Amino acid sequence: MTTSQDELLPGTRRALLRRVAVAQAEGRAPSVVAAVVRGGRAVWHGARSMVDGQVPDERVQYRIGSITKTLTAVLVLRLRDEGVLDLGDPLEKHLPGTGVGEVTIAELLAHSGGLAAETPGPWWERTPGALRPGLGDVLGERAAPHRAGRRHHYSNPGYAVLGALVEELRGASWEEVLRREVLEPLALDRTSVRAQSPAAGGWAVHPWADVMMAEPTEDYGPMAPAGQLWSTTGDLARFAAFLVRGDDRVLSEESLREMRTASAPSETADLAVGVGYGLGLQIQHQDGRLLVGHSGSVPGFLANLTIGVADDVAAVVLANCTSGPMLSQVGADLVRIVAEAEPRIPEPWRPLTEVDRSVLELAGPWYWGTSASVLRVTADGLLSLAPLSGGGRRSRFRRNGDGTWTGLEGYFAGEPLRAVRRPDGTVDHLDVGSFVFTREPYDETAAVPGGVDPEGWRGIG
Structure with missing residues (x-):
């Protein structure tokens, strides 16, 4: 995918840059970098502020947090499409001994398996993965505070379990399977489990003073499938195009449509989750548009990928700060700016090639x-x-x-x-x-269940 800056009108490009600049300034972020995809191609890249003395481009890595979950979900859907598993299978059938084996694979993908939101013990995103060497350490003694299938409850450990499932069924590490089955076919060569230069440093910005503190960068161990990855706006633009159109080397368009279909409602008290969750994708309505994608956050970094499927426009936004700009809103705004300023031109109507x-x-x-x-x-x-x-x-x-x-x-x-x-x-x-x-309302000549009144249609006299 090549980036062509002149495919968007100058006014549209300025509006996009202004939105990124406002997010960086008002959110007090060391840097914000963004890309817009239209028609399956990156058509704009913008950045504000500095990373290591330079304006970041589409090859600078940022940590993407829970967008990692969407890539893990793709690996699981591949196993389903190959017939290795069924989404309705209980986990125990393929990964015994976890203690949460009655939960189905679909429930884990949709965060409706009842598992806890976080791991027991110290904050996993700021401590070494070596503190949690196995799934038992990830799940703990109270692994499922809710009954499976009853409610949507976002679970980071749930995606660690899915990563372990991939490893069990593929006989290789999650990292190796991801690289072989997704990253290499889609040419996501700047997406990796560990940082590769050039990469942004992660920062915490003081809430009441314009000063910063470096955040630690940890290896999450078995929690990696829930939030470990580093990526770039260039790679995530390619990934966004894939999530709409599919690629038969990785996953079909039909399976991706299934991922984008709501499988669980959001928690009403947690508006950040949106209106629902599919299979590894968040779903929300905003500005009259159905948006799908995923957000991500780990100490030092924020990330968002938003797709307006009907508009054929996607946005990627990354920042290197623990908190600050609301990137989900920025992503939605970037999609809206392009969709409203330059509405999608429909494909030409074409007749059927053959008539049955x-x-x-x-x-x-x-x-x-x-x-x-x-x-x-x-x-x-x-x-x-x-x-x-x-x-x-x-x-x-x-x-x-x-x-x-x-x-x-x-x-x-x-x-x-x-x-x-x-x-x-x-x-x-x-x-x-x-x-x-039937061809007529309650057609008396057709096999209508319950039959049709023999007096037929009549008025009241």
Whole structure:
């Protein structure tokens, strides 16, 4: 991915730089560096202040904290796609002896397994990983203060467990598997477990005085899969593009769409988490946009990756301070600035390359009871079922190759769609997850559950 500064209009670039400058100045951060991705390519890079005497560019490393979790989640989804595990499997099936074996892999990914938020003992982000040599030291005696599956409770140890799961099933260290299966294929050559020069130093800024103190840089040991990584805006821009489009060498677009789908609601008291959490990705609504990504923080560093999928715009923001600027808001603002100043130009409409007449005859209006919907056959080979007007249940459906289709999102996600035909071959109705859609409201000629009143439609006289 190359960076082209002149793909954005001058006014847009200035607005982006101003937002970064305000974040650095008002947040009192030693440095803030950012990148914007549009259409799968980095189109802007900006920085404010100095790192080691120079303005940081897209190759300077910062620690990215919990954005590490998203990369760990990608490794787990790869195992699922290969058939090595199922997300509904209890942990015990693949990693016995943890004491939390009844928790499912999906619950660990979505932070709904009930595990504690932090490790027992001293603050793991400021102490050597050698103090926690094994999972027993990471989980402690009270590993799960909540019942699994009952609530979203963000858990750093939960992702240490997922890292251990990857190591168990791959027979190699989490670091080695990550490098081989994600970093190298995606050309994330400036992302690493330990700092590689040039790298920013981490600082704590005094809350009441304009002075700073260096933060320690620790190796987190078994907690590494939850927050160890160092990266750059250049690498994270490439990673953001991957999270939208996929790469069959790493993970398909369909699996990434699953990661971006909410699996657990947020804690109502913790607005920083957003409106929900998918499988290794945070999800929130802001400015009328659905944003996905992840934030990160460890002593000395803040990080944020935000993707506006509908706008095809992503932002990466990194800072080398323990606290200060709210980078999740900065990321959302960078996405908004580009999306509003230079709205996405839609792809040109193209017709289908081939016409399947048995599918084409399904197109048009259908009725679930008295609710009108329309089914469209789209150029990407999918079926789209949506209300004729207003809100309601809608989904796209993927062809299965046996005359049936499977829903991809919303209420009908994973549900089957099939055309039920009469003996003469004509379509009687659509069955969508047992819901009967007919060509007319309560069509008396179709197999409507419960039958249709023989007196038919009538007025009141």
